[in-house]
Amino acid sequence: MNLVVTYRPPPSSQNGLKTSTFLEECELLLDALNEIPGKLLILGDLNIHFDSPSRYDVARIMNLLRTARLIQYVSSPTHRGGHILDVAIAREDENLLCSVQIDPCLLSDHYTISCRIQSKKQTLQSKPTLFRKFCNLDNQRFSADLSSKLSGVQMTDDLNKFISDADNIIKCVLDEHAPICSRKSMTRHRPKWYTDDVDAARREKRRAERKWRKALRLNPASDPLPYHEAKTLVASAVSDSKQAYYHDIFERSSPKDMFKAVNELLNKNKRVLPNAESSVELASAFCSFFTDKVRNIRKCIDDLNVHASVLGLVSAKPNTKLSSFNLVTFSNLEDIIRKVPDKTCSLDPLPTWLLKKRILVFMPIILETVNSSLESGHYKPKGGRNTLIGQHLLGLHYAHSN
Structure with a gap:
């Protein structure tokens, strides 16, 4: 529901405000509000005598409300002078307001407007959550079991089988020491600052x-x-x-x-997808954008190479071939793993932070896998290339420039 609170100061020679300007701005406001999804409720003090429908400003604003299919629900005086100056406006087809009550107020010249809103309370939905109790994990026993069982995994010519056997052993040991638990959690939205x-x-x-x-x-x-x-x-x-x-x-x-x-x-995080008739058309537009971008980059590189060859700036290519890779050492691989961020996919046999915490246990397996792949120059794991990808739009500028 969109709640809009407005106040219009009464026009005077001192503030220079005009009724015509207010009516123009009011029309622009109503047009903008109609484009926002959700129910609409407008409350406030407009300083217009709605009890005098024959006046020009009242007739004009009532016409704007009818055009926007809005209803002004306040029908009793809201001011000590006997006029209706305050409003409660909602769409006629939403049935948002059940009742409107006017109560005299001793602290102000305006009366209190009490509105009862007809709205269903949002029900909280529960969803199952899978987790492991890593806080109860016995690190010494876990490391000992992993070391003893992983030591039995021998490298063979089939690198995929070697990785699969190691993953199964890791999952079995982890299930034994920190089994998967399930619980139902309520989807309740709380701001990050909520304490x-x-x-x-x-x-x-x-x-x-x-x-x-x-x-x-x-x-x-x-x-x-x-x-x-x-x-x-x-x-x-x-x-x-x-x-x-x-x-x-x-x-x-x-x-x-x-x-x-x-x-x-500043509420500037709103991202809107480009206009498209279907999701297929939108996905095709993204695909075409990135395909054209890569093609343009390649064309620019080719043009630079041609230009350099014409000017004689390109030296002769050395007659060398890449025939092998240097193997990774224990210390280099350990340093690389410790520097990677603690990002984990649910398909991984264990979390990255736990791998880094027990890196010495896993290093023989990882080192053997990496060096075997470098020696053969060929590595296509059957299950190691699967991952779960979540959508996160960082920017939607393809419609404007490349």
Whole structure:
């Protein structure tokens, strides 16, 4: 649901505001809101006398609402002067508002508008989650079992069988020491800055609200101060939690993460796919874009080579051939593995961080696999090339330039 709160200052000679300008901007606003998906509710003080339909500004704005298929639900005076200045506007086909109640307010010249929204509470869905309890893993026993069982794997001419046997042994040992567990988790959206303090403050606010509403049935003049204080504490807890979260990000993050956080604060992370009649057409457009890009790069390289050969800048190619690779040493391979990021696919026999933690146990197998592949110059594993890829669009600029 999209909630829009508006306020229009009354025009005067001092502020230079004009009713005609407001009506033009209002028309642009309604056109923009109709393009946003979701239900729409507009609340606010427009300072227009909706109780006088014969006035030009009222007739104009009511015509704009009818064109946009919107309804103004407030029909009683909302001001001490007896006029309808405040509005509650929603689409006529969405049946969003069940009732609208006007209550006099002693603190302002405007009355309080209470709206009851007809909306279903979103049900939380549970999904099964598979995990391993690595915190209960006995590292010494795990390393000992791996070493004893992997020592029995012998290198043969079939490199695929060697890798498959090693993977099966690793999976069996891992299942023995940290078996796969299953649990159902509720898909509940929580912002990253949401903390236990915010949660506790929200529970206290709900408790104070229930207590105040219960007392309100017995005594209409019951004191709402504890409830208002609880609301203030929630707002303060949310503000403090957000400040601490983003301050920590800006303190320890790289420039890339910092710009990402700024875009999140400014709501600039919205990415829209290009227009396409079908998903097949969109996928073909992406494919054509990258294919043409590679073709253009190759053409530029060929043109540079031709230009250099014409000018005599290209030297004669040496009469050498690449016949073999240098084998990898234990220390070089260990250094490479320790520097790779801890990224893991669910198809891997064990997580990358656990491999790096027990690297000395796995090094003989990995070193044998790498050097055997380098010696033969040919490596096509049957199952080692499978992976799971998630979609993540980094930028959609192919429609603009290459």
